[in-house]
Amino acid sequence: MVLALQTTLDIDQLLNLFSTHLKSVVPHAGSSFCNERLGIELSLGGHGRHVCAYNLELENEFLGEWRMSRNRRFTEPELAHVEALLCRLLYPLRNGLKYREALSYAHTDQLTQTGNRTALLDSLKREFDLAHRYQTPLSIILLDVDHFKSINDSFGHDIGDAVLRAVARAIKDSVRRSDILFRYGGEEFVIVLANTSRDGAANLAERVRVMVETSFRALRGSDLCVTLSLGVAMMLPGETHLDLLRRADHAMYQAKHGGRNRVVAAAAAAAAAESELP
Structure with a gap:
């Protein structure tokens, strides 16, 4: 998965790649990512009753919030797996956010x-x-x-x-x-x-x-x-x-x-x- 995440700087493609892999490992109804500063709010899939949310940070820089949900509770081993995968997302995500920010002026x-x-x-x-x-x-x-x-x-x-x-x-x-x-x-x-x-x-x-x-x-x-x-x-x-x-x-x-x-x-x-x- 790490190599796949390094193939794109597009935030939507990056998070879709990550979401697809995460869903194959920890089944869930849907997930979302939000970065208010850059105006990014991406929803992937549906919604469930049980939600887990993570504030993503790298070297004291806030990257955004990742949420995922399904109708049954997540187990502790599943949550540990999610956290391990999110750690692999951080560096590609930061690169993608910097790229998005650099493009934003030209698209504003x-x-x-x-x-x-x-x-x-x-x-x-x-x-x-x-x-x-x-x-x-x-x-x-x-x-x-x-x-x-x-x-x-x-x-x-x-x-x-x-x-x-x-x-x-x-x-x-x-x-x-x-x-x-x-x-x-x-x-x-x-x-x-x-x-x-x-x-x-x-x-x-x-x-x-x-x-x-x-x-x-x-x-x-x-x-x-x-x-x-x-x-x-x-x-x-x-x-x-x-x-x-x-x-x-x-x-x-x-x-x-x-x-x-x-x-x-x-x-x-x-x-x-x-x-x-x-």
Whole structure:
């Protein structure tokens, strides 16, 4: 296993390799890894009633938390085996985290401090593959700031930039820690929601819509009104991650055409379109 862990610096691949080997040695329902500082939260498999958690450290450097669970208790010999395997993970994990940190600047939108388009496509492909592997749902929200050109024209580009930063902050305050936010381009953002159904994503999208609308009501009096149009899509069998993105984009434009400041889910949008056919 040690040699296998040295073949990649990609955190997701590394932890998948480790998880696969660990599961073959100590059977369990699922596991997860979290590093809040780098915004990493990876879930592998399902959940069980009994959980064991480990804070991973190397030379006084905190690397993250590893958790694993199943429905029956872990035995002492099994836990000793887990701890021995985790010790072998530490050095490859630290190398992977340093590599992730070095890449993060190139994958960050500097205005909003969210992931950029390149980061989105990489992350969405990775989450798509994980969802297929573990048979878990994957949804995304694609949103656009309504009438953003008018905001720039009326208040200036400095205020327009401030609006984008404030929208990003409001979205981060609305979503879960495991959800990942990206600036797709211009005034468009994408939220990737692992292990989330279409209905769950639509509920979250509505919460984001309300949060952004209400957070701007007190800003610069009533002159500045900021709302969002949001499209929701869930991964379907046989499609690619780019197909998923296109369906969310189509749903977002249906929200625009429907009057803006609203949420449209891709499946509902498709059904509505079919009902209008002669």
